[in-house]
Amino acid sequence: MEQKKQTYQPRTLETQLPFSWKRLFFQWEWMLLLILVAVLLFGSYVSPYFLNYPSLRDGTMVFLDKALIVFPMAMIMIMRDIDISVGSTVALSSVVMASLYTTAGLPMEIAIVACLVTGAVCGLINGLLIVKFKELSAVIVTLGTMILYRGIAYIILEDQAAGGFPEWFGFFGWGYVFGIPFLLIVFAALAIVFGILLHRTTFGRKVFAIGNNPTASRFSGVRVDRIKVIVFMLAGLLAAITAIFLTSRMGSTRPNIATMYELDIIAMAALGGVSTAGGKGRVVGVVIAVFIIGYLQYGLGLINMPSQLFLIIVGALLILSVAIPKIGSLMKRK
Amino acid sequence: MLNEFVLEMKGITKAFPGVKALDDMQFQLKKGEIHALMGENGAGKSTFIKIITGVHEPTEGDMYLFGEKISFQNPNEAEKLGIAAIYQHVTSYPDLSVTENIFMNHEIRHPTWKTLNWREMHKQARELLRELGSSIDPKAQMNTLSVAQQQIIEIAKAISTKAKIIIMDEPTAALTARESEELYRITEKLRDEGTSIIFISHRFEDMYRLASRVTVLRDSKYIGTWNVDEISNDKLIVAMVGREINQIFPDKIVTAGDTVLEVKNLSKLGDFEDISFSVKKGEILGMTGLVGAGRTEVCQAIFGITRFEKGEILLNGSSVKSRNPQEAMQNGIGYLAEDRLEQGLVVDWSIEKNVTLANLSELSTYTWLHRAKEKEQAKTFGEKVQIKATSIFDTVHSLSGGNQQKVAVAKLLTKDLKVILLDEPTKGVDIGAKAAIYEIVQQLAEAGYAVLFVSSEMPEILGMSDRILVMKEGRIAAEFVNRGVTQEMILEAAMGEEPVQKKSG
Known part of the structure; x- marks a missing residue:
């Protein structure tokens, strides 16, 4: 029998990857950029008023308010959970703020703080329920709180509208800083903050760990439950911030605002490459997806297209976005 | 010539990539016999069961059922030919009723309408259970029963499929002495009615009490078959564990401290x-x-x-x-x-991220993660345990089992x-x-x-x-x-x- 000659050699591990074009370009974000360009071209084709700076700039005000929630939603989906109560949280926070200002006569500043607290508490409740009742899925828990929060909003305002906010409050929805919509600046800032949080901090690393393997994470000393509660609270807080921008833009509020927001937000995150199976996703992709869906909606709105068409296109895009990686791996197998 | 064996296996081998889970297995089962199967954990018993029940297809060797050569494509075929298995951890439907569990996959239907004939199924379930000497209500939900009762339901299910060979995989492991006694009684009754039983257990008392013959497996290999009354306890243990101790262990040079x-x-x-x-x-x-x-x-x-x-x-x-x-x-x-x-x-992750997962707080200031420090730590500890890989970015699932274990050890070493x-x-x-x-x-x-x-x-x-x-x-x-x-x-x-x-x- 022949035996291989073995010399003892301590093994070393490389810490630098060689540069590879494939790695650089074989990424979902490039695909998303192409889709975004296609959407912009489509917009300029259907409407002469679409493709210019003021139009694209002001168009963001239509969709960026709800897009603020997409960042914590991406984190939640990375952890294999979901939160469908965010639309209701927006409504409840907004209604609490409006009624504290109008009915209770408190100063607007305090009403805004109350709005933020309400959102955070809503998220906290979601998070606690999900970690305490592990046999319930996040869909069921947040379906429950979605109905609950909306119901409370209706009790507070009784299907009335509340408005008449101070003039400075309109700044959130309509204000510009150096010629850029305030909302766009806030969105950009949050994109950077969440990008850092998710990709450059231990907190983000743990979020991905939980999404990939919750048991192994716990066994490695990751405080899984605590992190989940924090992220759900962030979702509630961001929903409250959205409530401020949305209420400001509309000038008044009703208990039925922000219905179906959760679906748009989940669609944005999924299209942006956040895996519904958990563990994968990048803020860059999510940001591009926000603009794809947003500008599509805006462009179709400019030419008075029925909103059903928008839904059909978003649906198709979503299915495409989950199908394309699958097709790739199917072909690899053959 | 009529074959005296209901089940016969000749030279059955099952190879998985890199390991032989079962090597040259010989086995003969007589009609109306309780045949014990013994061996340490990992000796190949479960692979053996999975081959008999059609879960795995053998890589080599022949299997004969009532003298006829057979090969199963899937577990359903084995079930149709009268082979049933009862596992230690009962694999039933906990939220369904006893009757539903017994008749799962072979429900009784109305001859013309093809609707489920519940009355008949409940009736037959009750009769089956009575024959087994049990008074469990067929309409009771499975998860309201004790483990012992659930095992009786599994046996009833095996009988209802008209199983001629029943495999029991450590059925007594979760039972008390009295419940075991009940199980012995039922098993003996089945044997007397002509069913052949393969009884797997770690308990010697099970084997002595029930089995007439015993087959021993060790390290995925067939060791031998003996009549139970002809083999001593000591001889059996030797057969199960083997004599030789491998010389692969390092010499001890440490003296223990406090x-x-x-x-x-x-x-x-x-x-x-x-x-x-x-x-x-x-x-x-x-x-x-x-x-x-x-x-x-x-x-x-x-x-x-x-x-x-x-x-x-x-x-x-x-x-x-x-x-x-x-x-x-x-x-x-x-x-x-x-x-x-x-x-x-986290198998989809790189070696690096796995090694540092338990120690992230040490590698960060105010939760900001220092990537350079992280790489350095992954390299240090990865090399310390000699992980066989090219870079710290290799994903863990691309590594062999032993190297994966080294990654897990390296992760522990990062902590104090x-x-x-x-x-x-x-x-x-x-x-x-x-x-x-x-x-x-x-x-x-x-x-x-x-x-x-x-x-x-x-x-x-x-x-x-x-x-x-x-x-x-x-x-x-x-x-x-x-x-x-x-x-x-x-x-x-x-x-x-x-x-x-x-x-x-």
């Missing part, structure tokens, strides 16, 4: 009771016993994954409480999980630990990687860790440990200083017929 970990009277209802032991600095304490004896449960309680109800854990003489793994590691206790794919590692609990560290790795892991375990002891080494494999327990604890049914059945200890002594403590003497007071 006591580091001390566990006092640890108890958790249903899992373990009155567990006391201590591990010294530089010492390897082996812990063995049958699967289900409570070893993993003890480790996980010490590591803060589960709570214990009574008892105390001391580290260097002072009492510590770990409410979760994070606190346990801060206290200096590390745990290498038994199931490295599910509990130990005093005690390391290793739960079956060599499970599912090949012999070469085992030697490498033994080397690492030895190095851990040399580096001054107190090591608790949990394993089901006698040779490595004997080859590695300074002292050996044997657990049985949630208790410590015996403790040996590893000098002149034999596998027979351990097996007898782990399986012995004599109940463990309870400490008084």
Whole structure:
């Protein structure tokens, strides 16, 4: 029998990857950029008023308010959970703020703080329920709180509208800083903050760990439950911030605002490459997806297209976005 | 010529990539016979069952049923030909009724309408159960029954499929003595009616009480078949464990220091009771016993994954409480999980991220992660345990079992630990990687860790440990200083017929 000659050699591990074009370009974000360009071209084709700076700039005000929630939603989906109560949280926070200002006569500043607290508490409740009742899925828990929060909003305002906010409050929805919509600046800032949080901090690393393997994470000393509660609270807080921008833009509020927001937000995150199976996703992709869906909606709105068409296109895009990686791996197998 | 065997296997081999799970298996089952199948954990018993029941297709060899050569494409075919299996962990539908469980997949339908004939099914279920001497209500929900009752339902199901061969996989493992007696009675009744039974058990008493013949497996190989009344207890144990101890264990050069970990009277209802032991600095304490004896449960309680109800854990003489793994590691206790794919590692991740996962706080300031430090740490510890890979960015699932285990060990090394609990560290790795892991375990002891080494494999327990604890049914059945200890002594403590003497007071 022949035996291989073995010399003892301590093994070393490389810490630098060689540069590879494939790695650089074989990424979902490039695909998303192409889709975004296609959407912009489509917009300029259907409407002469679409493709210019003021139009694209002001168009963001239509969709960026709800897009603020997409960042914590991406984190939640990375952890294999979901939160469908965010639309209701927006409504409840907004209604609490409006009624504290109008009915209770408190100063607007305090009403805004109350709005933020309400959102955070809503998220906290979601998070606690999900970690305490592990046999319930996040869909069921947040379906429950979605109905609950909306119901409370209706009790507070009784299907009335509340408005008449101070003039400075309109700044959130309509204000510009150096010629850029305030909302766009806030969105950009949050994109950077969440990008850092998710990709450059231990907190983000743990979020991905939980999404990939919750048991192994716990066994490695990751405080899984605590992190989940924090992220759900962030979702509630961001929903409250959205409530401020949305209420400001509309000038008044009703208990039925922000219905179906959760679906748009989940669609944005999924299209942006956040895996519904958990563990994968990048803020860059999510940001591009926000603009794809947003500008599509805006462009179709400019030419008075029925909103059903928008839904059909978003649906198709979503299915495409989950199908394309699958097709790739199917072909690899053959 | 009429074949006297209902089931015959000739030279059955099952190979998975890299391992032979069953090698040249011979087996003959007579009509109306209870045939015991014995062997250590991992000896190939479950692969053997999976081949008979059609879950796995054998790579080589022939199988004959009633003298006819057969091969199964899927478990349904085996079931149709009259082969049924009853597992230790009952695999029923807990939310459905007894009747539904019994008739699952062979429901009785109305001859013309093809609708389910519940009345007939309930009636037949009741009759089946009465024949088995049981008065369980067929309409009761499965999860309201005890484990013993659920097993009777599984047997009833096997009978209702008109099974001629019934495989029972450790059916008595979760039963009390009285429930076992009931099971013996039913098994004997089936045998007298002409059913052939393959009875798998770790308990010698089961075998002596029921079986007429016994077949022994060891290291995936067929060792032999004997008549039960012709083989002695000692001979059987020798057949099961083999004589030779592998020479792959490193030489011990450490002398143990002061006591580091001390566990006092640890108890958790249903899992373990009155567990006391201590591990010294530089010492390897082996812990063995049958699967289900409570070893993993003890480790996980010490590591803060589960709570214990009574008892105390001391580290260097002072009492510590770990409410979760994070606190346990801060206290200096590390745990290498038994199931490295599910509990130990994030397999889709790189070596780097896995190695640093437990130690992220050390690599960051205000949660900002220092990537350069992280790479450096992954490299340092990856090389320390000699992971065979090109870079720290290789994903863990691309590594072999042994190298994956090294990644998990490297992760523990990043923490400042005093005690390391290793739960079956060599499970599912090949012999070469085992030697490498033994080397690492030895190095851990040399580096001054107190090591608790949990394993089901006698040779490595004997080859590695300074002292050996044997657990049985949630208790410590015996403790040996590893000098002149034999596998027979351990097996007898782990399986012995004599109940463990309870400490008084």
